[in-house]
Amino acid sequence: xxxxxxxxxxxxGAGIVGAAAAHFLAAAGARVTLLDASGPAAGATxxxxxxxxxASKRPGPMMDLARHAxxxxxxxxxxxxxxxxxxxxxxxxxARTAVEAELVARHGADLAAAGERVVExxxxxxxxxxxxxxxxxxxxxxxxxxxxxxxYEITQRLLGRSRITIRRNAPAAExxxxxxxxxxxxIGDELVAADAVLVAAGIGSAPLLGLGEILIPRxxxxxxxxxxxxxxxxxxxxxxxxxxxxxxxxxxxxDGHIGLVIDPLMTGxxxxxxxxxxHRSDHATDARxxxxxxxxxxxxxxxxxxxxxxxxxxxxxxxxxxGLPIVGAHPRREGIVIATGFEGDGICLGPFMGACAARLLLxxxxxxxLAALSPQRFVRVEAHA
Amino acid sequence: MSGHFxxxxxxxxxRPGETIAAALLRAGIADLGRPxxxxxxxxVFCGIGACQGCIVAVEDAAPIESCLTxxxxxxxxxxLPALGTGHD
Amino acid sequence: MTExxxxxxxxxxxxxxxxxxxxxxxxxxxxxxxxxxxxxxIHRQPANGAGDHVWRPARHRRTWAAxxxxxxxxxxxxxxxxxxxxxxxxxxxxxxxxxxxxxxVFASRPRAAxxxxxxxxxxxxxxxxxxxxxxxxxxxxxxxxxxxxxxEGPILIAGSGPLLPALAAQLAKAGNxxxxxxxxxxxxxxGTLARLALAGGPMGEAVAYAAALALGRVPYRCGALVTRxxxxxxxxxxxxxxxxxxxxxxxxxxxxxxxxxxxxxxIPLPAPEAAVPVLLAxxxxxxxxxxxxxxxxxxxxxxxxxxxxxGTAELAALESGLERAxxxxxxxxxxxxxxxxxxxxxxxxxxxxGRSYADLQALADDASVREIRLMGRFGLGAxxxxxxxxxxxxxxxxxxxxxxxxRWPLRPVSVAALARLxxxxxx
Numbered sequence: 001x002x003x004x005x006x007x008x009x010x011x012x013g014a015g016i017v018g019a020a021a022a023h024f025l026a027a028a029g030a031r032v033t034l035l036d037a038s039g040p041a042a043g044a045t046x047x048x049x050x051x052x053x054x055a056s057k058r059p060g061p062m063m064d065l066a067r068h069a070x071x072x073x074x075x076x077x078x079x080x081x082x083x084x085x086x087x088x089x090x091x092x093x094x095a096r097t098a099v100e101a102e103l104v105a106r107h108g109a110d111l112a113a114a115g116e117r118v119v120e121x122x123x124x125x126x127x128x129x130x131x132x133x134x135x136x137x138x139x140x141x142x143x144x145x146x147x148x149x150x151x152y153e154i155t156q157r158l159l160g161r162s163r164i165t166i167r168r169n170a171p172a173a174e175x176x177x178x179x180x181x182x183x184x185x186x187i188g189d190e191l192v193a194a195d196a197v198l199v200a201a202g203i204g205s206a207p208l209l210g211l212g213e214i215l216i217p218r219x220x221x222x223x224x225x226x227x228x229x230x231x232x233x234x235x236x237x238x239x240x241x242x243x244x245x246x247x248x249x250x251x252x253x254x255d256g257h258i259g260l261v262i263d264p265l266m267t268g269x270x271x272x273x274x275x276x277x278x279h280r281s282d283h284a285t286d287a288r289x290x291x292x293x294x295x296x297x298x299x300x301x302x303x304x305x306x307x308x309x310x311x312x313x314x315x316x317x318x319x320x321x322x323g324l325p326i327v328g329a330h331p332r333r334e335g336i337v338i339a340t341g342f343e344g345d346g347i348c349l350g351p352f353m354g355a356c357a358a359r360l361l362l363x364x365x366x367x368x369x370l371a372a373l374s375p376q377r378f379v380r381v382e383a384h385a
Numbered sequence: 386m387s388g389h390f391x392x393x394x395x396x397x398x399x400r401p402g403e404t405i406a407a408a409l410l411r412a413g414i415a416d417l418g419r420p421x422x423x424x425x426x427x428x429v430f431c432g433i434g435a436c437q438g439c440i441v442a443v444e445d446a447a448p449i450e451s452c453l454t455x456x457x458x459x460x461x462x463x464x465l466p467a468l469g470t471g472h473d
Numbered sequence: 474m475t476e477x478x479x480x481x482x483x484x485x486x487x488x489x490x491x492x493x494x495x496x497x498x499x500x501x502x503x504x505x506x507x508x509x510x511x512x513x514x515i516h517r518q519p520a521n522g523a524g525d526h527v528w529r530p531a532r533h534r535r536t537w538a539a540x541x542x543x544x545x546x547x548x549x550x551x552x553x554x555x556x557x558x559x560x561x562x563x564x565x566x567x568x569x570x571x572x573x574x575x576x577x578v579f580a581s582r583p584r585a586a587x588x589x590x591x592x593x594x595x596x597x598x599x600x601x602x603x604x605x606x607x608x609x610x611x612x613x614x615x616x617x618x619x620x621x622x623x624x625e626g627p628i629l630i631a632g633s634g635p636l637l638p639a640l641a642a643q644l645a646k647a648g649n650x651x652x653x654x655x656x657x658x659x660x661x662x663x664g665t666l667a668r669l670a671l672a673g674g675p676m677g678e679a680v681a682y683a684a685a686l687a688l689g690r691v692p693y694r695c696g697a698l699v700t701r702x703x704x705x706x707x708x709x710x711x712x713x714x715x716x717x718x719x720x721x722x723x724x725x726x727x728x729x730x731x732x733x734x735x736x737x738x739x740i741p742l743p744a745p746e747a748a749v750p751v752l753l754a755x756x757x758x759x760x761x762x763x764x765x766x767x768x769x770x771x772x773x774x775x776x777x778x779x780x781x782x783x784g785t786a787e788l789a790a791l792e793s794g795l796e797r798a799x800x801x802x803x804x805x806x807x808x809x810x811x812x813x814x815x816x817x818x819x820x821x822x823x824x825x826x827g828r829s830y831a832d833l834q835a836l837a838d839d840a841s842v843r844e845i846r847l848m849g850r851f852g853l854g855a856x857x858x859x860x861x862x863x864x865x866x867x868x869x870x871x872x873x874x875x876x877x878x879x880r881w882p883l884r885p886v887s888v889a890a891l892a893r894l895x896x897x898x899x900x
Binding site for chain 2: 514573616736824826855
């Protein structure tokens with residue numbers, strides 16, 4: 001038997017959040033079994049862009065958490081854990097109409113109020129930084145302290161450096177309770193016994209926690225191009241159109257909205273996204289949606305006309321009903337911690353939130369106050385329903 | 386011979402109905418790429434557009450398979466990733 | 474055409490045969506072909522004005538002439554779109570095409586589809602296979618047919634299979650006999666020829682090739698293989714091993730080939746009973762060669778006619794032709810089989826992304842296909858795993874998957890062309 005002092009935690013979900021939690025739990029001496037219906041980074045983590053971005057966050061708790069989470073990336077890169085996987089990269093918030101310019105300016109003010117460095121960039125400077133930018137671009141803000149990291153690389157690094165038992169192709173059927181406390185996870189007929197359970201399974205979390213109405217899948221289609229450059233990122237920053245900001249700030253548009261981002265990958269390729277399709281949890285891509293994304297992208301950055309699309313793919317984000325992630329102890333079931341609902345912010349928030357979840361499971365206080373993300377908020381709503 | 390296209394600024398003769406690959410090979414141009422140390426350069430290999438080894442950059446357009454694409458008068462071509470853009 | 478056509482992807486013998494059969498039965502057909510002319514690989518037509526002088530069995534010429542005559546006879550029922558690359562089927566069930574002439578992607582919803590995109594060659598990798606001057610034997614043959622002229626300078630042909638002596642014979646007849654043909658296997662064991670003849674192999678052709686090689690004084694060495702290739706001035710220095718003997722040959726061109734397999738990467742899965750039936754035909758379904766492809770195209774068309782209720786499928790004769798081709802392939806595989814080889818660590822496996830055998834070995838022995846792709850970065854480049862996929866399967870002792878998951882675009886497509894997507898649906 002393992003040391004009786006070592007808590008055994010079952011982590012459901014080997015995406016970036018679960019992998020981070022598993023890593024930090026193991027580092028603290030816990031015994032960890034990481035379960036995934038498929039394998040590490042098989043879900044949204046493996047179908048995401050590389051933005052570690054404060055710039056894209058809604059003002060309020062999200063923006064604040066993102067600043068902590070990005071600083072966490074910086075520390076992890078410096079201390080060696082993420083060496084070579086995280087890179088500084090500016091985000092450019094780009095407007096193509098007067099209305100968009102107003103939105104971008106407002107967002108810039110919110111970022112500055114949160115303590116973020118925001119640089120106004122006039123069109124001439126912008127063209128010098130990003131040659132070939134579209135004629136319709138009229139205003140932009142640069143957020144120079146943002147960064148870039150690929151979800152599946154971070155996940156692999158987190159898992160490679162710890163002694164964690166990873167169970168692939170192990171879909172969790174239910175969390176087994178005994179005397180009101182979590183006793184483990186049922187995988188088919190097998191019970192993986194544990195002292196505590198972390199649910200970090202994205203959209204797969206809903207059936208396990210009875211959160212069917214609270215978690216909303218939001219499919220995003222993307223495309224990857226061939227290389228524009230043989231030596232590193234083809235342009236000097238991550239381009240984020242006002243349409244993406246509008247979505248993140250909750251300014252309602254018709255469904256099937258495109259929030260345009262152009263992500264210059266370290267390989268010199270571009271990753272271009274993406275659609276926002278609520279209640280879709282499949283991974284199919286369709287030509288009309290991808291074509292619409294590309295038309296927007298070509299308008300913003302015309303040099304894409306010299307590129308070819310190598311593949312299209314889709315990821316399924318997990319949004320929550322009120323737009324905030326759900327992180328904290330399960331309100332009714334002892335021994336269960338939840339960390340999901342990160343929507344399109346999982347890459348940025350993942351490692352930090354995983355570390356916070358690890359602290360919660362070990363009975364410690366997380367590094368920041370997570371009250372705004374507490375699962376309790378849904379219980380109160382239901383009690384009044 | 387029926388015309389010329391340009392490879393890295395150099396004129397290359399072609400016959401009507403001929404692919405870019407055939408014309409380049411006849412001109413003795415077998416090396417289609419600028420290897421950068423960790424990525425091999427281009428060359429015609431499978432001849433049927435499957436291996437993507439013969440891809441060449443086209444001025445103001447997306448890259449194409451030279452083994453599939455007919456040569457055209459005045460076409461300006463060069464090694465991947467792009468024709469002398471001056472961005473390096 | 475008011476009625477949704479039957480879509481045929483690929484204008485080689487299988488596609489042309491299917492198209493003719495369906496059109497003769499009165500169904501509208503849309504035949505798309507990536508090149509500017511029909512023919513596929515085996516019937517690659519000469520470029521305008523090149524003249525059709527490449528030596529090959531007369532029956533190939535006759536077969537193609539007959540096929541094109543049938544297509545002309547029912548031209549009213551067939552729309553042919555050339556310079557059009559099939560991009561696969563998207564999540565909404567649209568069949569997508571990259572029209573290279575128009576510079577735009579178009580989508581359509583056919584009544585049914587027969588996908589006949591042929592085979593790709595299998596390659597045994599060695600250090601230097603990525604160098605200019607190294608080409609597949611099939612690729613060299615396609616160029617020979619297009620231009621009517623062999624490449625200049627010394628040619629070495631190496632690998633395994635009947636294409637090697639066939640190509641060598643054609644090059645010799647065209648005026649540049651290769652300096653040697655290196656066959657990795659040892660086919661001339663007792664009984665091989667007899668077994669091949671019994672299986673119904675094309676013995677007359679084999680004799681003709683052998684005669685051409687003898688006439689051109691082209692050595693055909695068995696149990697010999699290429700170990701590496703290095704740049705050597707304007708040409709290549711090729712390391713060769715035959716038994717214990719190692720030497721270096723200086724040549725201009727190295728043509729390699731280790732067999733063929735269906736080009737299935739990303740292709741939709743066969744679904745004969747679906748609402749929009751999808752069938753595969755020809756070497757793209759099963760690599761049995763050009764004669765079988767002709768039969769297989771007809772078989773697929775008849776199967777479709779039966780499914781659509783407008784005909785009975787008299788498939789017995791076709792099936793026996795395909796069976797015979799299978800027996801020949803099996804006899805050849807048995808004759809030519811040789812030990813699998815472990816490449817040198819620096820050998821490129823994924824050429825597109827510069828990933829080597831050493832990079833593959835660095836991954837866990839039981840790494841999944843997905844992990845090999847995402848973490849190892851194998852198959853994420855422009856060829857979308859068409860060449861490294863089979864290499865990796867062979868190196869890891871796994872069978873090549875019958876089909877990789879369908880996806881689109883199954884060939885790289887211009888961003889601008891896809892942005893200009895046109896569909897035939899009313900919005």
